[in-house]
Amino acid sequence: METIQQRFTVSFSYPVLFTTHLFDPSNPQLRLFFETFPGGDFRRKILFCVDAGVLTAYPELPLQAAEYFRSLPMEYIPEWVVLPGGEAAKNDPALFDAIVDAVDQFGIDRHSFVAAIGGGAVLDLVGYAAAVSHRGVKHIRIPTTVLSQNDSGVGVKNGINFRGKKNFLGTFAPPVAVFNDFAFLATLDDRDWRSGISEAIKVALIKDKVFFEWIEANAEALARREEAPMHYLIHRCAALHIDHIGGGDPFESGSARPLDFGHWAAHKLEYLTDFRIRHGEAVAIGIALDTYYSELSGRLTGDDAQRVIKVLLKLGFDLFHPALGEDDCAHLLNGLREFQEHLGGRLTITLLDAVGKGVEVHEMDDTLIRQSVNRLRSSHLAWA
């Protein structure tokens, strides 16, 4: 009997907006968004989920939001779901259940919104719960860290950990909008301010030499926590990520992952340190490692490699961790095998041919990896 072939395409689209003081009564952005959102005759509700770290720093938020939504043509749920910030958000299945319970209790349907305010971890958790409740309620992200504003929060992935396995459960589920409110960054601690900058360096190194040079020129100002350059950095980094995702393979059906430059070692390092180092801090080390590797394997000039190291150091990143070298790098090399497994058996790693020019390779040499680690270790002593 004849085979039937199903075929269709689905279109996705969402704006990423940049603003300050989103809930200020004079800020029109949210109002404009809701007033022009298609399907105005649906009865819509909005439920907020917030990172406890953010709520502590901004305890007035729920009242401000309640006031803001008073004049909007939708039902605002005054009860907020408060979630612990950081990786803890993704480790406890009860938090997932709590969000789904709230969706149920407050009658959030597929035409209503769940908005998440917080760092990348809380956004990943809430995005996942929203994506699978009723097979997907509308999801709004309001990222509050550098990393989530310039990378994780503007993309299409979400996820939680399962029995300690990082991001084991998750979906590809585009939000309906992302609001990057720069005012939140003021209360970040220095590690979180710095951490997300490594994603900008990453994407500049593989795609945009001019942006990398801008980061070099502004490294001190960024390290001093000047606001204007940080706003530019976030906007440009977000734009590069958004272009890449939209222009490529958004739901990652292939195995190439150019945006994962520096990430194979970073992932392993996060595990080896029990997530005591931040994602962005691990990425900085991963970038340094793969930069040295690119040089040692004859791709990158020594001068270019030094520029990369220098900008990372200027920003205050620590570029070595003892876990890298432990047992003659056995753990780290295992991480490479695991990454290969994860990609379905075919390894794809991004290295650098030059500043601003990533290149994909399909194998890495253990000896050169060890040499890169040794070089990081000895430079580290010199830098200190």
Added chain:
Amino acid sequence: METIQQRFTVSFSYPVLFTTHLFDPSNPQLRLFFETFPGGDFRRKILFCVDAGVLTAYPELPLQAAEYFRSLPMEYIPEWVVLPGGEAAKNDPALFDAIVDAVDQFGIDRHSFVAAIGGGAVLDLVGYAAAVSHRGVKHIRIPTTVLSQNDSGVGVKNGINFRGKKNFLGTFAPPVAVFNDFAFLATLDDRDWRSGISEAIKVALIKDKVFFEWIEANAEALARREEAPMHYLIHRCAALHIDHIGGGDPFESGSARPLDFGHWAAHKLEYLTDFRIRHGEAVAIGIALDTYYSELSGRLTGDDAQRVIKVLLKLGFDLFHPALGEDDCAHLLNGLREFQEHLGGRLTITLLDAVGKGVEVHEMDDTLIRQSVNRLRSSHLAWA
């Protein structure tokens, strides 16, 4: 600062194949599928999850499959995950965890396959677990009931129940292939054989008059469990569902759901009877109710309405349930309100203008609903 607009489309495609004795060594279908599946250089694994009802009826399956896969270029996992059949599969969160654990334990990655063999309930559970493990491992469906072969198994939805709420958690996640093996139907009990036929009547009534006339002509043969007409019915019904999903709004971003003809009452009836009546049995009653309603509201001729009732009766469906009329239809009418809530406040219901011609309406009249129920009740006495 300038808003960035993300926009992209994602293409989906999968074959729905029709066969008998899928794991027979002489059946080339599975072999052909895997040999031509793109990306031959990935190391791929396949993990099977099976409905306990199916395994009891076909205890030789795992051995047959092991033998079949011996000559295929992939790693076959000999341990099968066995899941209780029927709605129980979707009620117990521990079963979801068991599938995710197996994905972890056997190292199923995004380039490997999870295949599900079973009725609609087991397919919904396994499809959900596969869709969220690693943000989606490749999923193959092997439906074994009439309903899952002609409707639920060929579509893009999956789901499980959450705290007793039907399909509260789920995703839209197309499989990579569906293999409809007719040989499985032999061991269905009569209720499950019959139940799925109502979905064919549903889709014929709203879209295909010629198919409806074919069902009328073959109703006795279908009721006698003749195989050839059942195979044709499943193929045609699956084709109509597949066309509709692919041509319309596959991930249901709007609120129109023409394929839900007869379903608003059916859903409520499933709840009111604690899922003691099958989905397809409830749909048959829902079709009868909305057919009378279409007649009473002046859309459908009395002759056409009688044809619908007659074919359902010939097939052996019971067309009334006391829960419909309880408390002067209060529960049923509540079901209509809940359906409206579920659609985001704007009601869309499909009725019939003629046999083969559905029409969308945005309100239903309580009095006419009560009259339709009364008519079903009194006809029921006459039919008995």
